[in-house]
Amino acid sequence: MLPPRFFIHKSIQKLCASILSLHGRPGEVCMLFPTISTATRCRNFIKARSLSTPPPCVRVIELIPRLGQDATISSGLCAVLFPADEFKIAKQFWQHSGDGVSSRRAEFCQQELDNGLLREKGIPDEVAVRPAKGPKRYSRVSVDKGHVGTEGTDTSRFVEERFGRNLGVEFVANAKLAVRRRIAGTLRSNVAPSDALALKDEGGRDVPGFTEEDVYLFPSGMSAIFNSHRLLLEALEPRKSVCYGFPYIDTLKILEKFGPGCHFYGHGSAEDLDDLEAKLTSGERVMALFCEFPGNPLLASPDLQRIRKLADQYDFAVIVDETLGNPLNVHVLPLADMVASSLTKVFSGDSNVMGGSMVLNPKSRYYATLKAKLATEYEDNLWAEDALFLERNSRDFVSRIERINANAEAVCELLLQHPKIKRVYYPKNSPTRAFYDACRCTDGGYGGLLSVTFYSMEDAIRFFDAVETAKGPSLGTNFTLTSPYAILAHYGELEWAAKYGVESNLVRVSIGLEETVGLVQTFAKALRVLET
Structure with missing residues (x-):
């Protein structure tokens, strides 16, 4: 269950091979992106970080629908072709940016290519290579409006026919609107998509004037963070940013590798904020502070009140990743300029789609500048079929969060009582609980993620092997998922991670929707192994 950004999905590999067979040169490999701008950023990253002499030849090929065919939104794509020796560098961009094509998009474009419906931009139709038609999986169809297929079959509802409960393709725009309304906080209960669209948008997130128009969708949570940082670099004066608190891997990498760099405060402590304030007082300026909540x-939860005061005094933006807290548990937007989130996690829950969101605070001093920049720069690269899955999966978001909150508290209470457990990390029993509670919604809980450390690696291994849950590195799934997090995420830098409190024996648990009593019994059974 590795996150798809960490490897190249087989459907994407297959499409890469097909494109290389038509357009590649000896020794080249490729990566696929939805637009020319995302592909160009990958090309520039490879050329900037390559150590090859002379610099590598990195090409971008844009594939578009053939003339005379129905032009479909997002049915084309771009291929970045480069020497195989540069793959590790290209892979960094793929992982950090989160902007690569999704597997569903690749499958759709594979069918387009097999049917001879894509051509290289700039090459006349009569010259362009037309591959032999492959097996028909998708019919030719507009992903937004629905059209009659190439063989006279009505395919406007091919997604619904293929996947059952999903909306038909003609409802993609409405599906995205329903998703944005759920993110905006205007929906506080489980509702069908028709009800979601009928509701009047009266704002949410405890910010006057905030609407769904301030919510932007991305193909992954990492893409939301990457593009938030990129937006700030383009809209404001580029300066170093601050990474406050021990972050998810790629957030720190983005701040280090794109732009002027960053100041890393991995402990996320009051002393760290003292040091930052001392730098600011002495005249150093920063562009933004990125943090997760929790x-x-x-x-651990950052002191957003103090961070907000520093930001107002010294003129920098505050970007909060609320993936773990989620907007039903915490209101962080009033204290942030931008809020990013991974919709891949608990918002979806079903572990079958990726997505992300970025939200602007209309009360931010940067709002007008960022809004104007987004009006000309923003690309909605969330593939239509992925949007349909997100809409379907998130219909019961509210009730799932309530259940997960309750389950996590019950498991946490059990783990806290065991003498072989060194520490349980959970917002409710954290030393930073006051900072969490300051942003907690009236009916909000403490989320579904917790981590456990042990007095010995042997006990950690025995517990992990014994706990009868799914095992894997993701989180926010509808089923409980246990992971040896430090070993998986920081295997090559365990000593570095330990300096910031992330011990190598740390086991992370993402709580699911199981029946509470049975779930507690599952963990109690695993703990008994430590007593033998």
Whole structure:
């Protein structure tokens, strides 16, 4: 269950091979992106970080629908072709940016390519290579409006026919609107999509004037963070940023590798804020501070009130990743300029789709500048079929969060009582609980993620092997998922991670929707192994 950004999905590999067979040169490999701008950023990253002499030849090929065919939104794509020796560098961009094509998009474009419906931009139709038609999986169809297929079959509802409960393709725009309304906080109960669209948008998130128009969708949570940082670099004066608290891997990498760099405060402590304030007082300026609320995997919550005061005094933006807290548990937007989130996690829950969101605070001093920049720069690269899955999966978001909150508290209470457990990390029993509670919604809980450390690696291994849950590195799934987080995420830098409190024996648990009593019994059974 590795996150798809960490490897190349087989459907994407297959499409890469097909494109290389038509357009590649000896020794080249490729990566696929939805637009020319995302592909260009990958090309520039490879060329900037390559150590090859002379610099590598990195090409971008844009594939578009053939003339005379129905032009479909997002049915084309771009291929970045480069020497195989540069793959590790290209892979960094793929992982950090989160902007690569999704597997569903690749499958759709594979069918387009097999049917001869894509051509290289700039090459006349009569010259362009037309591959032999492959097996028909998708019919030719507009992903937004629905059209009659190439063989006279009505395919406007091919997604619904293929996947059952999903909306038909003609409802993609409405599906995205329903998703944005759920993110905006205007929906506080489980509702069908028709009800979601009928509701009047009266704002949410405890910010006057905030609406769904301030919510932007991305193909992954990492893409939301990457593009938030990129937006700030383009809209404001580029300066170093601050990474406050121990972050998820790629957030720190983005701040280090794109732009002027960053100041890393991995402990996320009051002393760290003292040091930052001293730098600011002495005249150093920063562009933005990025933090998670709460952090992953130690579940500590940053002092957003103090951070907000520093930001107002010294003129920098505050970007909060609320993935773990989620908007039904915490209101962080009033204290942030931008809020990012991974919709891949608990918002979806079903572990079958990726997505992300970025939210602007209309009361931010940067709002007008960022809004104007987004009006010309923003690309909605969330593939239509992925949007349909997100809409379907998130219909019961509210009730799922309530159940997960209750389950997590019950498991946490059990783990806290065991003498072989060194520490349980959870927002409710964290030393930073006051900072969490200051942003907690009236009916909000403490989320579904917790981490456990042991007095010995042997006990950690025995517990992990014994706990009868799914095992894997993701989180926010509808089923409980246990992970040896430090070993998986920081295997090559365990000593570095330990300096910030992330011990190598740390086991992270993402709580699911199981029946509470049975779930507690599952963990109690695993703990008994430590007593033998």
